[in-house]
Amino acid sequence: MQDKFGQDNVTPTDNSQDSGDEVKKDFQGLLGSVKKFLSELLDIRTNTDQDATKEAIIADIPFKGHTSWILICSIFIASIGLNANSTAVVIGAMLISPLMGPILGIGMSVGINDIDTLKRSLKNFGVMVVLSVLTAFLFFKFFPLQDESSELLARTAPDIRDVLIAFFGGLALVIARAKKGTIASVIFGVAIATALMPPLCTVGFGLAIGNWDYAGGAMYLFTINTIFIALATFLVIKLLKFPMVRYVNSKRRRLIARLASVVAIAVMIPAGITFWNALQESLFRKQANIFIDENVAPYQFSGQGRFLEDFTDLEYNNGNNSIIELVFMGNEAIPENIIATWRGKMTDNPRLKNTELEIIQGGQNEEIDQLKYVNELYETQKNQLNSKDEKIAFLEGELSRLNKSASGQIPFKDISLEAKTNYENLSRLGYSYLISTDFEKTDTIPVFEITWKKEARRNQTEKDAQKLQDWLKLRLNNDKIQIKEVIAD
Incomplete structure (x- = not known):
């Protein structure tokens, strides 16, 4: 429509509609550009050499000749490194270990329905595992030093992080293998990250010293690494659409396809269960x-008590009857009301609700050898002590503290025998600590409970009680000692 001057009459509604269409087109163009950028950035299919990848994986499966000797050498190197607690030596053993080949073969053969390759991979993998464990067992059995180093203990308790490392390490490895011009540095990095050889050597160590928990934990870690590397290989092979192996006999092809699917599911189910358990x-x-x-940790002792955080033991039993074990040291006991409060707070936490809290108090428990903790404290912190002077100062400090703690201990057996000899009317003697507070400070008071014979005269027992208290204060060099008389039944 034109006005009287012959110009087009455009309504505001038309302008708004045109602007909206332009914004929509610009947004769609932006999305298309981002999608194209991400596709070019993350696409690995265009630069994949399927034939070369398959040949390289198959070539690493056989275990004979040079490969067998390389494996034996890597086992000895890893065992020595674990025994010497040397991270650098353990890494060297990981780099030369040929264990990764059959695992990739298992994942690839399941992905492409290659039953012959799967058989070869499983056979060579089994032989490698048995030989590795046997060699490590013999080394630790006859080697004179069998220290439980931190490198060894680190392979006995896998957690969710080991699952993730194995899975993403497997992804990185097979992607690097699939690229035209394999990235060797990635292969070396994955060999270090997934660490297949050290767990097997730790299994041999556990068997050599008769510790089934160590052997079982290390084998569990190795199983996690194996399953998730194979699973990652299987997924990448499927993603890259490697051609399936064809069989002349269609019936055999269908059977192989079903077997491969069953194996894939059989791997995924325990992998899922393992992941879930490790996560929990x-x-x-x-x-x-x-x-x-x-x-x-924030609990404040008034005396010589100390919480040994390094000795805390957490035992997980699939959510049922798990245990938190806390170790305390010194002559001051944790009050029962404090322990009850801790247990109440655990009950309020859904993940700790069915967990048992165990308290070990060194100063009050004759079964705890406090000198043992000096050595263990040193072992846990020796990597942080850089000189002999620091080590000596550390040990001297611990011994001094233990001597102070020991001076406050009551030699009850000797005291009771002496008291019985000196006080013929004494029928029973008891001893305990009384923890009291004036709401400004808390004090621990030794209290002796005495029971006199029924036939003893009251005026005599009163005198004896005062004399006994004075004697105990002098004998034990402690002015806080109190006497409490108990009426005989």
């Missing part, structure tokens, strides 16, 4: 450590 244990340990940091 990691969450339990996280909540347990938070509970300890917020409630136990």
Whole structure:
């Protein structure tokens, strides 16, 4: 429509509609550009050499000749490194270990329905595992030094992080293998990250010293690494659409396809269960450590008590009857009301609700050898002590503290025999600590409970009680000692 001057009459509604269409087109163009950029950035199919990848994986499967000797050498190197607690030596053993070949073969053969390659991979993998464990067992059995180093112990308790490392390490490895012009540095990095050889050597160590928990934990870690590397290989092979192996006999092809599917499912199910269990244990340990940091660690002792955080033991039993074991040292006991409060807070936490809290108090428990803790404290911190002077100062400090703690201990057996000899009317003698507070400070008071014979005269027992108290204060060099008389039944 034109006005009287012959110009087009455009309504505001038309302008708004045109602007909206332009914005929509610009937005769609932006999305298309981003999609194209991400596709070019993350696409690995265009630069994949399927034939070369398949040949390289198959070539690494056989275990004979040079490969067998390389494996034996890597086992000895890893065992020596674990025994010497040397991270650098252990890494060297990981780099030369040929264990990764059959695992990739298992994942690839399942992905492309290659039953012959799967058989060869499983056979060579089994021989490698048995030989590795046997060699490590013999080394640790006859080697004179069998120290439980931190490198060894680190392979006995896998958690959710080991699952993730194995899976993403397997992804990185097979992607690097599939690229035209394989990235060798990635292969070396994955060999270090997934660490297949050290767990097997730790299995041999556990068997050599008769510790089934160590052997079982290390084999569990190795199983996690194996399953998730094979699973990652299987997924990448499927993603890259490697051609399936064809069989002349269609019936055999269908059978092989079904077997491959069953194997794939059989791998995924335990992998899923393993991931879930490791996740639950990691969450339990996280909540347990938070509970300890917020409630136990801040507890203030008035005397010589001390919380040994390094000796905290967390035992996870699939959410049922898990255990948190706390170790305390010194002559001051934790009051029962404090322990009850801690247990109440655990009950309020869903992940700690069914967990048992065990308290070990060195000063009050004759079964705890406090000198043992000096050595263990040193072992846990020796990597942080850089000189002999620091080590000596550390040990001297611990011994001095233990001597102070020991001076406050009551030699009850000797005291009771002496008291019986000196006081013929004494029928029974008891001893305990009384923890009292004036709401400004807390004090621990040794209290002796005495029971006199029924036939003893009251005026005589009163005199004897005062004399006994004075004697105990002098004998034990402690003015806080109190006497409490108990009426005989």
